[in-house]
Amino acid sequence: MKIAIIGYGKMGHMIEEVALSRGHEIVATIDAGDAFDLKGADVAIEFTTPATAEENIRKAWAQGVPVVSGSTGWDIESLSPTLPRREGDKNRVVLKNEKGKVMLVWSSNYSVGVNIFFEVNKLLAAKMASQPQYTPSITETHHIHKLDKPSGTAKTLAEQIEEAYPHQCSTDGPRQSDRAELFTHEGKGACIPIESIREGEVPGTHEVKWDSEEDTIIITHIAKGRRGFALGAVLAAEKLV
Numbered sequence: 001m002k003i004a005i006i007g008y009g010k011m012g013h014m015i016e017e018v019a020l021s022r023g024h025e026i027v028a029t030i031d032a033g034d035a036f037d038l039k040g041a042d043v044a045i046e047f048t049t050p051a052t053a054e055e056n057i058r059k060a061w062a063q064g065v066p067v068v069s070g071s072t073g074w075d076i077e078s079l080s081p082t083l084p085r086r087e088g089d090k091n092r093v094v095l096k097n098e099k100g101k102v103m104l105v106w107s108s109n110y111s112v113g114v115n116i117f118f119e120v121n122k123l124l125a126a127k128m129a130s131q132p133q134y135t136p137s138i139t140e141t142h143h144i145h146k147l148d149k150p151s152g153t154a155k156t157l158a159e160q161i162e163e164a165y166p167h168q169c170s171t172d173g174p175r176q177s178d179r180a181e182l183f184t185h186e187g188k189g190a191c192i193p194i195e196s197i198r199e200g201e202v203p204g205t206h207e208v209k210w211d212s213e214e215d216t217i218i219i220t221h222i223a224k225g226r227r228g229f230a231l232g233a234v235l236a237a238e239k240l241v
Helices: 010-021 053-062 076-082 112-128 152-164 227-240
Strands: 002-006 025-030 043-046 067-069 085-088 092-096 102-107 135-142 194-198 205-211 216-222
Touching: 002 010, 002 053, 010 025, 010 227, 043 053, 043 227, 053 067, 053 076, 067 227, 076 092, 102 227, 112 152, 112 205, 112 216, 112 227, 135 152, 152 194, 152 205
Parallel strands: 002 025, 002 043, 043 067, 067 102, 135 194
Antiparallel strands: 085 092, 092 102, 135 205, 205 216
């Protein structure tokens, strides 16, 4: 498989390493300011910024190249009207053209472990539906270079909880939390308090906390590096082509 990498920072380099180890060919690496030539790529893998993701995807489409994107913090719904067929859920969106060809796979997190964590989160939230004494909240910690707050993964976790747990949202807004600083975001999942921390070179830590006067339940996913995210993106590209 011939792969173009859009966004050649630390994540882009890790995608390159993983792709080469799996026998694929890197035909282009594109960073800010570079000429946008995908050189006959079968697929592009895009990890850039909220400000550039949509433009990068549209440029790839203009060259007939489908995209696997892991950029978060931008409105992916802005792309939906462009292509007639949309599939997916809170964590994963697939857009197809009129012939049924997949032109975009987007996920808030490609890590295998995080996707298992999503399933655990949904299960726990469903179990909590009959326990209104608990107050859910989320803390996400990432490296100082991450631009969007809260993370796409945290938003997905919040949306999953909101769907399964009807006690958090009310006309008065979300319940009070014991967290000192909470990031207010719009859209689904906004009733769940999210604390966003940016420090050092933390690859990504997500904690979901259910607190009551009697006890506290916490589930946590800790990424040890970028390789898990890169592997998931390459696996998605392999399924796409």
